[in-house]
Amino acid sequence: MRAVVTRVKEASVTIDGKTVGEIRKGFLVLLGVHQTDDEAIAKKIADKICGLRVFEDENGKMNVNPTDAGAELLIVSQFTLYADCKSRRPGFSEAARPDLAIPLYELVIAECKARGFKVETGEFGADMQVASVNDGPVTILLDSEEL
Secondary structure, three states: OEEEEEEEEEEEEEEOOEEEEEEOOEEEEEEEOEOOOOHHHHHHHHHHHHHOOOEEOOOOOEEEOHHHHOOEEEEEEOHHHHOEOOOOOOEOOOEOOHHHHHHHHHHHHHHHHHOOOOEEEOOOOOOOEEEEEEEEEEEEEEEHHHO
């Protein structure tokens, strides 16, 4: 599983001109599911997202976790995080099919909600427009292969 976690001042997802998810201060999370991922990996990535200490403390150091920062989460499915770019036309055979990806995506959302976060989402498989105002910018790449 891969997650691109961006600290934002605000972020939103729009589908067909209608806003379906929006947050203020927090994380915009683009989440890709690999074909070999399972529930344990989904729980591990959710735990890492919810514990990233990348908000500034009183000394301006990135030392505060999202809970203490009052962060919100916007989690958007993103199968293209598993693009194979060896050729000029990316292939996506490593990305999980929807029958595996959807339940794991939903598990990550549920795990984050269970930790008390306000979680907004996009719509799995939809053509979405994602807007964000990056804060910092701070962008972290999480890969379950390296956690």
